[in-house]
Amino acid sequence: MKAEIISIGTELLLGEITDTNASYLASKLPELGIDLLWVTQVGDNLGRLKECLERAWNRSDLVLTTGGLGPTEDDLTREAIAEMTGEKLSVDPDLERGLREFFSFRSFKMPECNIKQATLIPSAQAIPNPRGTAPGWWVEREGRLLIAMPGPPSEMQRMWEKEISGRLRVRLGHEIILSRTIKTFGFAESAVDEMVSPFLSSTNPTLAVYAKPDGIHLRLTAKAQSKEEAEEMIAQMESDIRSLLGESIWGCDDETLEGVVGSLLSEKGLTLATMESCTGGLLANTITDVPGSSSYFKGGLVAYTNGAKISYGVDAALLAQHGAISPEVAGDMAEAARHRLGADIGVSITGVAGPTQVEGKPVGTAHIAIDDGREKRLIFGIYPPLRQEVKRRATYHALFELRKVLLSYSNTPSETVKF
Amino acid sequence: MKAEIISIGTELLLGEITDTNASYLASKLPELGIDLLWVTQVGDNLGRLKECLERAWNRSDLVLTTGGLGPTEDDLTREAIAEMTGEKLSVDPDLERGLREFFSFRSFKMPECNIKQATLIPSAQAIPNPRGTAPGWWVEREGRLLIAMPGPPSEMQRMWEKEISGRLRVRLGHEIILSRTIKTFGFAESAVDEMVSPFLSSTNPTLAVYAKPDGIHLRLTAKAQSKEEAEEMIAQMESDIRSLLGESIWGCDDETLEGVVGSLLSEKGLTLATMESCTGGLLANTITDVPGSSSYFKGGLVAYTNGAKISYGVDAALLAQHGAISPEVAGDMAEAARHRLGADIGVSITGVAGPTQVEGKPVGTAHIAIDDGREKRLIFGIYPPLRQEVKRRATYHALFELRKVLLSYSNTPSETVKF
Numbered sequence: 001m002k003a004e005i006i007s008i009g010t011e012l013l014l015g016e017i018t019d020t021n022a023s024y025l026a027s028k029l030p031e032l033g034i035d036l037l038w039v040t041q042v043g044d045n046l047g048r049l050k051e052c053l054e055r056a057w058n059r060s061d062l063v064l065t066t067g068g069l070g071p072t073e074d075d076l077t078r079e080a081i082a083e084m085t086g087e088k089l090s091v092d093p094d095l096e097r098g099l100r101e102f103f104s105f106r107s108f109k110m111p112e113c114n115i116k117q118a119t120l121i122p123s124a125q126a127i128p129n130p131r132g133t134a135p136g137w138w139v140e141r142e143g144r145l146l147i148a149m150p151g152p153p154s155e156m157q158r159m160w161e162k163e164i165s166g167r168l169r170v171r172l173g174h175e176i177i178l179s180r181t182i183k184t185f186g187f188a189e190s191a192v193d194e195m196v197s198p199f200l201s202s203t204n205p206t207l208a209v210y211a212k213p214d215g216i217h218l219r220l221t222a223k224a225q226s227k228e229e230a231e232e233m234i235a236q237m238e239s240d241i242r243s244l245l246g247e248s249i250w251g252c253d254d255e256t257l258e259g260v261v262g263s264l265l266s267e268k269g270l271t272l273a274t275m276e277s278c279t280g281g282l283l284a285n286t287i288t289d290v291p292g293s294s295s296y297f298k299g300g301l302v303a304y305t306n307g308a309k310i311s312y313g314v315d316a317a318l319l320a321q322h323g324a325i326s327p328e329v330a331g332d333m334a335e336a337a338r339h340r341l342g343a344d345i346g347v348s349i350t351g352v353a354g355p356t357q358v359e360g361k362p363v364g365t366a367h368i369a370i371d372d373g374r375e376k377r378l379i380f381g382i383y384p385p386l387r388q389e390v391k392r393r394a395t396y397h398a399l400f401e402l403r404k405v406l407l408s409y410s411n412t413p414s415e416t417v418k419f
Numbered sequence: 420m421k422a423e424i425i426s427i428g429t430e431l432l433l434g435e436i437t438d439t440n441a442s443y444l445a446s447k448l449p450e451l452g453i454d455l456l457w458v459t460q461v462g463d464n465l466g467r468l469k470e471c472l473e474r475a476w477n478r479s480d481l482v483l484t485t486g487g488l489g490p491t492e493d494d495l496t497r498e499a500i501a502e503m504t505g506e507k508l509s510v511d512p513d514l515e516r517g518l519r520e521f522f523s524f525r526s527f528k529m530p531e532c533n534i535k536q537a538t539l540i541p542s543a544q545a546i547p548n549p550r551g552t553a554p555g556w557w558v559e560r561e562g563r564l565l566i567a568m569p570g571p572p573s574e575m576q577r578m579w580e581k582e583i584s585g586r587l588r589v590r591l592g593h594e595i596i597l598s599r600t601i602k603t604f605g606f607a608e609s610a611v612d613e614m615v616s617p618f619l620s621s622t623n624p625t626l627a628v629y630a631k632p633d634g635i636h637l638r639l640t641a642k643a644q645s646k647e648e649a650e651e652m653i654a655q656m657e658s659d660i661r662s663l664l665g666e667s668i669w670g671c672d673d674e675t676l677e678g679v680v681g682s683l684l685s686e687k688g689l690t691l692a693t694m695e696s697c698t699g700g701l702l703a704n705t706i707t708d709v710p711g712s713s714s715y716f717k718g719g720l721v722a723y724t725n726g727a728k729i730s731y732g733v734d735a736a737l738l739a740q741h742g743a744i745s746p747e748v749a750g751d752m753a754e755a756a757r758h759r760l761g762a763d764i765g766v767s768i769t770g771v772a773g774p775t776q777v778e779g780k781p782v783g784t785a786h787i788a789i790d791d792g793r794e795k796r797l798i799f800g801i802y803p804p805l806r807q808e809v810k811r812r813a814t815y816h817a818l819f820e821l822r823k824v825l826l827s828y829s830n831t832p833s834e835t836v837k838f
Contacts, residue, residue: 010627013455014598015446016638018439022460027434036432037467041441041458044627048456072612072628073619106783106801111609131805152630154807274721280707281700284721288699291774291806293723300721302693302703308718308760341727355710387710 001172003034004060006052008067008077009151010043021066021149021156028160031177031221032168034062044068049080053146057084061144062168067151069134071114077148078119078137085141087121095119095126095135102133127163131155136163145171177223178230182241183255184248185215185400192216195244205233207241214257214396215250250403257399258286258293264406265296265345272402273343274300275312275333277324278351278366282391283398298341309333313340323359325350327378330367338371345405346371349398351381353390366394370405377405420591422453423479425471427486427496428570429462440485440568440575447579451587452594452642453481463487468499472565476503480563481587486570488553490533496567497538497556504560506540514538514545514554521552546582550574555582564590596642597649601660602674603667604634604819611635614663624652626660633676633815634669669822676818677705677712683825684715684764691821692760693719694731694752696743697770697785701810702817717760728752732759742778744769746797749786757790764824765790768817770800772809785813789824796824 005026007019022039029036037060042052049068056063068077082089095118103110117134120126127136127147132155137148147164149156184192189211193200196218199207205222220237224230242249251260265272276283284300287293303309306324310316313336314329322328330350338346351366352358364385370377379401383393424445426438441458448455456479461471468487475482487496501508514537522529536553539545546555546566551574556567566583568575603611608630612619615637618626624641639656643649661668670679684691695702703719706712722728725743729735732755733748741747749769757765770785771777783804789796798820802812 011629011638012442013445013458014449014640015442015444018437018442019458020437023431023434023437025434026432030433037462037464039432039438039460043456045456052457070630071609073616074627106803108607111607111613113612114609131803131808279704280712280716281703281705281719281721282707284700285698285704285810286700288701288721288723288772289807289810293699297699297723299723299727300700300719302700302707302719302721304707304713304716304718311759311761340730342730353707388708391704391708 001034001061002059003029003036003062003064004038004056005036005040006049006056006063006065007039007041008044008049008065009041010045010074012041012067013043021151021153024153024157025064025066025160028165031179032165032172033175033177034168034172044074044076046076046080046083049076050083053080053084057144057146063144063146065146065148066156069117069136069148069150071111071117071133073113075116078116078121081124081137081139081146081148082121085121085123085139087123089119089121091115091118092120092126099133127159129155129159131158138164138167175223175225176227176230177221178227178234179219179221180234180238181253182218182220182238182245182249183212183215183251184218184245185250185257185396186248187216187245189216192218192245196241199237199241202237205237207237213392215248215400218245247404250400256290257396257403258290261399261403261406262287262290262293262296264403266292268406268409270344270406270409271296271298271342272345272347273298273337273341274347275303275309275314275337275340276300276349277303277309277333278353279349279391279395280304280353282395283347283349286395286399298343301337301340303333312336323361325352325359325361325365325367327367327369327380330369331371331376331378334369334371334376338373344372345402347398347402349394351390351394354385354387364390366390366397368394368398368401370398370402372405377401420453420480421478422448422455422481422483423457423475424455424459425468425475425482425484426458426460427463427468427484428460429464429493431460431486432462440570440572443572443576444483444485444579447584449596449598449640451584451591452596453587453591463493463495465495465499465502468495469502472499472503476563476565482563482565484565484567485575488536488555488567488569490530490536490552492532494535497535497540500543500556500558500565500567501540504540504542504558506542508538508540510534510537511539511545518552546578548574548578550577557583557586594642594644595646595649596640597646597653598638598640599653599657600672601637601639601657601664601668602631602634602670603637603664604669604676604815605667606635606664608635611637611664615660618656618660621656624656626656632811634667634819637664666823669819675709676815676822677709680818680822680825681706681709681712681715683822685711687825687828689763689825689828690715690717690761691764691766692717692756692762693766693768694722694728694733694756694759695719695768696722696728696752697772698768698810698814698817699723699772701814702766702768705814705818717762720756720759722752731755742780744771744778744780744784744786746786746788746799749788750790750795750797753788753790753795757792763791764821766817766821768813770809770813773804773806783809785809785816787813787817787820789817789821791824796820 333348752767773782
């Protein structure tokens with residue numbers, strides 16, 4: 001099946017945003033056995049958009065569009081598809097009802113221009129979009145398929161994952177492509193690359209290595225005639241890779257470090273509290289991104305000054321003696337957070353996020369401590385000296401170490417822990 | 420002048436890399452007064468590449484290509500341009516000498532396939548590339564212009580900056596394109612659209628409306644013979660829009676809400692402390708994304724339980740009487756944060772991030788309070804009921820309201836405050 005992507009929006013052509021939607025979709029098509037031959041970016045202009053859609057419709061079996069489904073005059077994707085197919089746009093009563101409910105729930109009157117988002121043409125079905133007001137369109141005609149998705153990446157990605165990819169898979173039948181992502185923390189990308197180099201030339205399953213904010217990810221992809229066969233191929237390579245990367249592996253596929261840590265805390269009935277300086281709230285924020293985190297997360301303290309640290313219970317003499325950026329103070333911060341908030345485990349981060357060094361310590365250094373009342377685990381980290389990068393890496397580093405501590409609470413050896 | 424970009428490489432269509440070259444070039448064209456109408460990504464396939472080049476050559480005055488200039492069999496840009504123009508490729512002796520020197524300087528023998536990179540057609544001039552072995556091509560024919568650049572971003576960007584943009588500027592004369600982005604909070608996209616609808620049909624300057632996480636942005640773009648003239652055109656429309664959107668406007672261009680708030684705090688010599696529940700640290704995290712925020716941010720308290728709130732100084736009786744999700748408790752949280760951390764201003768957020776309702780309050784509701792010791796400002800918000808969305812919107816809402824409070828500290832009327 002030959003596919004084509006059309007990314008719609010003048011902001012792309014002005015270079016204000018980069019077309020990550022196209023690369024997201026491009027990365028998802030191979031596992032469905034779909035060949036992508038073209039990607040086109042076009043602005044919010046009815047004539048050019050229609051021309052683009054017509055060419056795509058004539059040369060491709062599947063046309064994917066993103067953008068141009070908003071409520072404003074600039075949003076012309078629906079109009080252009082209607083013109084291309086020669087069909088008439090009309091308001092769908094179910095869509096209209098849903099849209100009005102969306103606004104009334106928020107105690108807003110629906111602006112009349114939003115009614116555009118409730119329109120369809122006869123050969124289009126609406127694709128649900130719980131993250132926004134723009135439903136997608138699934139258009140089938142003349143044996144061809146056009147799928148129009150909204151432009152905001154979170155809306156588009158959810159729609160692709162939950163509403164579109166499964167439906168396409170059923171429609172396409174045949175060969176199965178299965179992927180599994182193994183997630184690691186602690187090694188550099190080039191180090192992981194060297195360790196797994198014997199597998200990088202394998203053609204089925206294939207292995208690819210990616211650097212992500214939460215560590216290095218390895219993606220194994222197998223092609224086979226059945227799901228079982230593909231799973232068997234992946235399991236074999238995964239087992240080899242696990243023996244190479246060992247304890248640096250913390251999760252798989254959709255798992256996040258904060259989710260893994262949250263599940264372990266829930267499972268073991270433990271509660272958590274944090275005190276952080278250089279990460280400025282990112283640790284607490286990441287922990288609370290997990291739905292249900294209120295059952296194990298007691299609270300967090302963001303201490304941007306020594307005064308704040310002392311008021312949270314950190315020993316002033318220790319601060320004076322070792323400075324705020326020290327393992328001693330990190331340990332005391334973790335203990336104080338635990339006591340202060342009545343939690344089983346306290347985690348702390350203190351370091352230098354930049355732009356300038358502190359206490360003679362360079363930007364990018366951090367001390368992490370985990371105190372569970374039995375012992376204090378102290379960890380030192382050095383990260384790329386960019387503010388956001390220091391905040392992000394130190395946060396994931398702390399969660400990675402916390403996971404290890406939590407696993408030690410169980411008698412189960414770590415390699416058989418179910419991810 | 421109408422321009423078009425063609426990004427060449429199968430790795431783009433597999434989603435292995437994102438096409439940042441196109442967005443880089445797109446962002447550079449407006450200042451030269453060049454309108455970009457199309458971007459196409461195409462794989463390493465001679466037939467499709469040639470078809471793409473022909474279409475671009477016929478409809479655009481300037482065609483920019485990136486990629487496909489390497490030495491391997493996959494690199495087909497030169498061949499496709501030669502086929503499109505009907506001209507013959509031949510080795511240029513100067514280029515060949517340069518290329519052999521490049522390799523001998525590195526004590527390598529030049530692989531024979533690299534000789535491709537020393538070829539030209541009669542209407543092409545080579546563009547120097549000190550960062551790699553692939554020179555660019557500057558092709559002039561029939562009053563049109565095609566510029567072929569290498570794919571690696573560092574080579575392409577240097578070539579654009581040092582070799583191409585100046586030469587294009589001289590060739591074009593001038594017309595200037597200038598943009599300005601006005602940032603608002605508090606209105607829905609469709610409401611802003613309705614308010615500014617008289618301006619949406621303007622062709623110069625143009626106006627476009629975008630929904631972003633920190634509110635609704637409006638982009639004004641003017642084309643003129645001089646910078647002054649373009650500035651004047653934008654200033655006129657900006658003043659009209661400011662009178663329509665008034666207090667919802669909080670910043671311009673590259674400004675962020677956290678940066679604006681940070682500058683105001685520094686300017687007025689005030690310090691800040693936060694206490695948040697449903698946003699789980701995102702407020703503190705966003706505030707501390709600003710370099711230098713340690714000079715005004717004392718610290719933050721993340722209170723995920725009533726116990727934590729009480730331990731931070733929130734009145735237990737108030738919690739029992741009104742519940743945690745109430746304006747009364749929000750007000751007390753802001754006051755407690757201010758006292759607890761010895762700051763001039765306390766900001767609090769308490770609400771329901773989901774997935775389930777709390778105290779009978781639905782997901783997506785939040786109470787925000789700002790206490791500066793003179794008065795308590797209480798704000799109620801309703802946001803789309805998705806965990807991350809609630810956290811993000813409530814955070815920006817709090818910062819937006821904090822900005823208003825900070826502006827009231829000055830005698831300067833808000834419309835003359837310099838952004």
